[in-house]
Amino acid sequence: MKRKALVTGGAGFIGSHLTRRLLKKGWDVLVVDNLTTGFKSNVPEDVEFLEADVSNEKILKELPENGVDVVFHLAAQTSGEISFDNPAYDLKTNCLSTILLLSWCAEKNIDRFIYASSMSIYGDVETLPVKENVFPKPKSFYGIGKMASENYLRLYESYGVNSTALRYFNVYGPGQNMENLRQGMVSIYMAYVSNNEPVIVKGSKDRFRDLIYIDDIISATLAVIDKPVTFGESYNVATGKKTHVHDLINNILEAFTYDPDAYPINYVEGTPGDQFGIYADISKMEKHIGWRPKTENKEGIKKMANWVKNKDEQRLSAE
Numbered sequence: 001m002k003r004k005a006l007v008t009g010g011a012g013f014i015g016s017h018l019t020r021r022l023l024k025k026g027w028d029v030l031v032v033d034n035l036t037t038g039f040k041s042n043v044p045e046d047v048e049f050l051e052a053d054v055s056n057e058k059i060l061k062e063l064p065e066n067g068v069d070v071v072f073h074l075a076a077q078t079s080g081e082i083s084f085d086n087p088a089y090d091l092k093t094n095c096l097s098t099i100l101l102l103s104w105c106a107e108k109n110i111d112r113f114i115y116a117s118s119m120s121i122y123g124d125v126e127t128l129p130v131k132e133n134v135f136p137k138p139k140s141f142y143g144i145g146k147m148a149s150e151n152y153l154r155l156y157e158s159y160g161v162n163s164t165a166l167r168y169f170n171v172y173g174p175g176q177n178m179e180n181l182r183q184g185m186v187s188i189y190m191a192y193v194s195n196n197e198p199v200i201v202k203g204s205k206d207r208f209r210d211l212i213y214i215d216d217i218i219s220a221t222l223a224v225i226d227k228p229v230t231f232g233e234s235y236n237v238a239t240g241k242k243t244h245v246h247d248l249i250n251n252i253l254e255a256f257t258y259d260p261d262a263y264p265i266n267y268v269e270g271t272p273g274d275q276f277g278i279y280a281d282i283s284k285m286e287k288h289i290g291w292r293p294k295t296e297n298k299e300g301i302k303k304m305a306n307w308v309k310n311k312d313e314q315r316l317s318a319e
Contacts, residue, residue, distance in 0.1 A: 002026060002027065002028050003026075003027050003028070003069045003070070004027065004028040004029070004030065004064075004067050004068050004069050004070075005022050005027050005028070005029050005030070005068070005069065005070045005071075005072060006029075006030045006032065006063070006064075006068045006070070006071045006072070007019050007022070007029055007030070007031050007032070007072045007074065008031075008032045008033070008054050008071070008072070008073050008074055008075035008097070008101070009032075009033055009038060009073075009074035009075035009076065009116075010029070010031030010032065010033055010038070010042075010043060010047075010049075010074070011031060011033035011035055011038030011039055011040060011042045011043050011049075012033065012037060012038040012042070012074065012075075013042075013171070013173075013175050013176045013177060013214070014074055014116065014168075014171060014214065014217060014218075015031070015033070015038065015042075015072075015074045015075075016038070016042035016043065016175060017173075017175060017214050017215075017217075017218050018072060018074070018218055018221060018222075019031055019043065019044065019047060020044060021218050021222065022222075023044060023046070023047065025222070028048075029047045029048065030047075030048045030049075030050065030063075030064065030068070031043050031047050031048070031049050031050070032049075032050045032052050032054055032059075032063070032075070033049075033050075033051065033052075033075060034051065034052060034053040034054075034075070035051055036053075037177065037180070042175070050062060050063075053093075053097075054073075054075055054097045054100060054101055055092045055093050055096045055097040055100065057100055060100060060101075060104045063104065065108070066108065068108070068110050069110070069112065070110075070112040070113075070114065070225060071101060071105055071110060071112070071113045071114070072114050072116075072221070073097070073098060073101055073113065073114070073115050073116060074116040075093070075097060076093055076094045076097070076116070076145075084140065084141060084272045084273060087141040090141045090142055090145055091141070091145055094142065094145030094146060094148075094149060095145050095148050095149055095152070098115065098149040098152050098153075099152055101113070102152060102153065102156040102159075102161055102163075103156075105156070105161045106156060106159040106160060106161050109160070110161070111160055111161060111162050112161075112162055112163075112225065113153065113156075113161050113162065113163040113164075114163070114164050114166065114221065114224060114225065115149065115150070115153055115163060115164065115165045115166065116166060116168060116221075117146045117149065117150055117165040117166060117167045117168065117234065118142070118143065118146045118167060118168055119167050119168065119169045119170070119210070119236070119238070119275075119278060119280065120138055120139075120140060120142055120143035120146055120275070121136040121138050121143050121146050121147040121150070121167065122134060122136055122137070122138070122143075122275070122278060123136065123137035123138050123139045123143065123275060124137070124139065124275055124276055124277075124278075125137075125278065128242075128277070128278065128279060129210075129240060129279050129280050129281040129282075130236070130278060130279070130280055130281060131236075131281045131283075131284070132167070132233075132234050132235065132236055132281075132284055138273075139273040139274070139275060140272070140273030141273075142273075143273070149165075150165045150234055153165055153232075154232060157231070157232045162228075162231040162232070163231070163232065164224045164230040164231065164232075164233055164234075164235070165233070165234040165235070166220065166221060166224070166234075166235055166237045167234060167235060167236050167237060167280075168212070168217060168237050168238075169209070169210040169211070169212050169236065169237065169238035169239075169278075169279075169280055170184075170185055170186070170209045170210060170211045170212065171184075171212055171213075171214060171217050172184065172185075172186035172187060172211060172212075172213065172214065172300065172301075172304060173213050173214030173215065173300060173303070173304050173307075174214070174303065174304055174307035175214065175307075176214075176304070178190070178191045178194070178308065178311075179191070185209060185211075185245075185248065186211060186248065186252070186301070186304065189201075189248065189249055189252055190252050190301075190304065190305065190308060193252050193253060193256050193258065193263075194256065194305075194308045194309070198263075198264035198265065198266050199249055199263070199264070199265045199266065200266050200268060201245060201249070201265060201266065201267045201268065202268055202269065202270050202271050202274070203245070203267075203269075203270030203271070203274055203276075204245070204267070204270070204276070205244070205245045205246040205249075205265075205267060206244060206245070206246070206277075207244070207245045207274075207275075207276050207277055208242040208243060208244045208245065208277040208278070208279065209242070209243055209245075209248075209277070209278065209279070210238040210239055210240070210241060210242060210243070210278065210279035210280050211239065211243050211248070211297055211300070212237065212238050212239050212293060212295075213293070213295035213297075213299075213300035213303070215294070215295060216237075216239075216293035216294060216295055217237060219291065219294075220235075220237045220285065220289075220291050220293075221237075223289045223290075223291045224289060227288065227289060229288045229289075230288060230289070233284075233288070235284055235285045235288070235289075236280035236281060236282050236284065236285065237280075237282075237285065238279065238280035238282055238293075239279075239280075239282070239293045239297070240279065240280055240281065240282045240293075241279060241297070242277065242278075242279035243297055248301075249265060251297065251298055251301045252301055252305065255301050255302050255304075255305035255306075256305055256309075
């Protein structure tokens with residue numbers, strides 16, 4: 001018998017990749033997305049789709065009465081920078097949606113809930129690589145919302161909803177929105193380069209991140225589904241390696257065959273709530289799941305650059 005997944009945010013970057021992988025594994029999938037940042041074209045034709053905002057309580061009545069085995073909750077406002085524009089909206093889309101879905105799961109006896117959390121909950125930490133048990137000090141409304149949602153997950157464990165929070169680090173890869181210049185470090189810099197424009201860097205070139213390729217994010221997400229050891233737990237999903245901003249830009253320029261020493265790069269003031277540097281300890285995922293990432297940073301950057309080039313070529317030929 002086929003299993004069925006509900007994927008919120010399934011028209012977005014990570015959600016659409018997850019949906020396609022679930023289909024390949026033989027699952028039925030219901031995607032729920034309000035298309036604020038996602039695109040209907042990202043949703044495969046043979047997937048059930050509901051255009052809706054899961055932070056609206058009335059929408060829960062439109063969800064199936066039964067048949068859903070696992071909820072993957074990825075729908076959210078996903079930018080720390082943007083969260084400062086409208087903190088109330090960030091609270092609604094991140095926290096309220098989580099509470100409502102957890103309540104719905106408890107009511108419908110859906111006992112598996114996998115939540116897309118974020119490394120933003122940590123803030124600037126003193127000891128690196130960061131472990132899951134460090135005291136979180138988020139620097140953005142977005143990070144606070146993710147931290148609060150993780151606590152709601154733990155509360156609903158007592159109602160029989162077995163949850164796992166996956167703290168995604170900096171995800172990149174084909175399918176990322178190249179037009180959003182306020183979310184996604186790799187996609188932002190690559191968008192400038194692909195358009196042959198000066199790269200604008202908000203903050204120091206010495207900042208660093210743990211960059212993880214989309215295929216590794218999806219493999220980690222699927223790996224926890226049927227593992228009871230993960231119930232009620234939070235996990236870093238990352239590579240365990242740090243990449244400095246200046247090295248990332250050089251890798252992108254090389255992927256586009258530009259000279260890193262000659263390409264114009266403009267450094268400007270940083271953004272509110274931006275973490276200076278962070279990378280993960282991934283030993284917990286390795287111990288509990290046996291999971292490790294497979295894609296090296298340079299390889300992933302090249303794959304994404306090739307996707308961008310092909311996309312640009314298709315656009316030019318259409319014009």
